[in-house]
Amino acid sequence: MLETNPFSLLSEVVPTVVMQVFIIAMVLLIAFGTIIQMIHHKNLTYFFNNAKKAKLQATREVGAAEKAKIIAKTTVYDIGTTSELGFGKRRLAHVLGMYGTIIFWIASAMLVFCYTGADKTSSTLWSMLWHVGAILTCVGGFWFWFFLRVDVSAEAHPWYRIIKADLFVLALLACSTFGLAWSYTQFNGHVGLSFLFFALFVVSNLVLFGGVYWSKFAHMFYKPGAAIQKNLAEADGSRDNLPPPADAPEQFGLGIKREEPKHY
Amino acid sequence: MSTFVYMTRCDGCGHCVDICPSDIMHIDENIRRAKNIEPNFCWECYSCVKACPNHAIDVRGYADFAPMGHSVRVRREEEKGTISWKIKFRNGTTKDFVSPITTKPWGKKIKMIIETPLNK
Structure with missing residues (x-):
């Protein structure tokens, strides 16, 4: 199953161009949701005002080379390993989910645009990466959802209490889980179930990318x-x-x- | 003076929620970051300000004596055992202080709420 491109089998029913248009539409939804959110929440204005304030209070000039070095270091260490979460379970779960999601999305685009269609060859590597990405997202995401959510672990709310902040993580988990379930059932020839999971996979993608304005999706740009x-x-x-x-x-x-923080 | 949270710095770790004696630091339901739900009930104990590992909590001064550009900021460095303060006055003067961390571990002097018998 891991080495099979799930979109390849799907292309017998759904034309490849429809899948490609769907992916482009999802990217446009991300851009649209983020821009509307930036205008409404004034996030960008806050960053610019903060930068102006910092410049006025600066005690030394930071050169372009030093600035580039700081940005590179921040990108590799702080952002690449989510260092702000310290050294613990939260950071590990976040890193698993983050890289899993990135791999899953890139592999989805690669499979649909380069390896799906009548005259296209298959790619074992990208098919494997698609499944591994989904599995990593599920491991990190469900670990976070069931055991590490701060409103559950530090505030003692029940694990089944769902709040608006869960929209992003739940939609992401639904995408990966239904994607894996669809791939498994399709590979094993369960036609009815595979269509059901595929429909749920599409709906969860629409919720994830269509809900950018309301969800925490854009935190991956702001943070x-x-x-x-x-x-x-x-x-x-x-x-x-x-x-x-x-x-x-x-x-x-x-x-x-x-x-x-568990002293309640 | 009540506390408030810089959302760009907060990572929603829950340390301020855990330590607040007034139980007014809570997790926001929209973005899962900390927030002061009732600034009027803040005791100004600075527990959350000191506990925050990301220096995301600040104190907003009352407008009658601390208007325009003052700030009280804290840097807690566990590995050094120090807590540093920087007070910035409205005229731009700054004062820096460094003190030892004197917080006691949970469980020895401070009982967990769950261990405290009710109605006593």
């Missing part, structure tokens, strides 16, 4: 921007008004180790 701005502010001395790092007087000794 990297915030991380870069934070590190640039540290470098130019403005530090968002934060005090400089302490020079650690020896008599202070070690502080206590931070505990999991």
